[in-house]
Amino acid sequence: MRWSVTRLAAAIAIGALISLAVWWAWGRPTRLSDIWPIDLSRPGGFLVDRQIADIRHDAALCSAVLSSPQIQAKPVPDATPRPGCGWSNAVDASVVGGARLAVRPVTCELAVSLAFWMEHTVQPAALATLGTRVASIEHLGSYACRNIRGSPSLADQPSEHASANALDIKAFRLADGRRVAVAADWGRSAPEGRFLSEVHAGACRYFRVAIGPEYNAAHRDHFHLDRGRWRACR
Numbered sequence: 001m002r003w004s005v006t007r008l009a010a011a012i013a014i015g016a017l018i019s020l021a022v023w024w025a026w027g028r029p030t031r032l033s034d035i036w037p038i039d040l041s042r043p044g045g046f047l048v049d050r051q052i053a054d055i056r057h058d059a060a061l062c063s064a065v066l067s068s069p070q071i072q073a074k075p076v077p078d079a080t081p082r083p084g085c086g087w088s089n090a091v092d093a094s095v096v097g098g099a100r101l102a103v104r105p106v107t108c109e110l111a112v113s114l115a116f117w118m119e120h121t122v123q124p125a126a127l128a129t130l131g132t133r134v135a136s137i138e139h140l141g142s143y144a145c146r147n148i149r150g151s152p153s154l155a156d157q158p159s160e161h162a163s164a165n166a167l168d169i170k171a172f173r174l175a176d177g178r179r180v181a182v183a184a185d186w187g188r189s190a191p192e193g194r195f196l197s198e199v200h201a202g203a204c205r206y207f208r209v210a211i212g213p214e215y216n217a218a219h220r221d222h223f224h225l226d227r228g229r230w231r232a233c234r
C-alpha cells in the first residue's frame with residue numbers, strides 16, 4: 001500500500017512538472033499551426049481542419065501559406081461593401097492544386113481548403129477515374145451579399161457567401177478538354193459520375209459544409225463549399 005501511494009505521489013509530481021514545463025515553454029496561447037505548420041504538399045492529418053481555421057484572422061499565416069506551389073493567390077484589401085457584408089483576410093485566387101480557378105475575393109482560409117482538396121482529393125480522383133487531371137474549375141462565384149435562402153435581407157442567417165467564405169462549383173474542365181458538370185453527371189454510373197461522388201465525399205475533410213444535389217433542389221447543379229460555423233456533408 002505504501003509503495004503505491006509513493007508511486008501515485010511521484011506520478012502527480014512528474015505530471016505537475018511536465019505541465020509547468022509546457023506552460024513555461026509556450027508562455028502564451030499556442031495555435032496548432034505554430035506547432036504543426038500547414039503543409040499543402042501532404043493531405044494533412046485528422047487535425048487539418050483546425051490548422052486551416054488558424055488562417056481566418058491571421059494575414060501573416062495566410063501569406064506564409066501562399067508561398068506554397070500548390071496555390072497561386074494574392075491578398076486583396078479588406079472591404080465592407082454593405083453593412084453585414086464584406087470580407088477580411090481574403091485573396092484573389094488564380095490556381096489551386098494545379099487547376100485554374102479565377103475567383104476574387106475569397107477568404108484565404110477557403111482558398112487554402114480548395115488547394116488542399118484539389119491537390120489531395122480531386123486530382124488523384126480525376127487521374128484514377130478519368131485518366132487525366134483537372135485543368136480548370138467552373139464556378140458560380142464566392143461573394144454575394146445575401147442570406148442562406150438567397151434573399152438580400154440579412155435579418156436572418158447571412159450566407160457564408162456574404163463574407164466571401166463560400167464557393168459554388170458547377171463543373172470541372174479536364175486537361176483533355178472534357179467537361180464534368182454537376183448538373184449533367186451527378187448520379188451517373190459512368191466514370192464522370194463516380195468522380196463527382198468521390199470528390200464530394202472527400203470534401204468534408206477540408207470544408208465545414210460540402211453540399212450538393214442530394215441536399216436540396218437549390219443545389220442540383222453545383223457543390224456549395226464553405227468554411228463557416230455549421231457542418232453539413234450531403
Ligand SMILES: [Zn+2]
Nearest residue numbers: 166167168224
Ligand atoms: Zn453557395
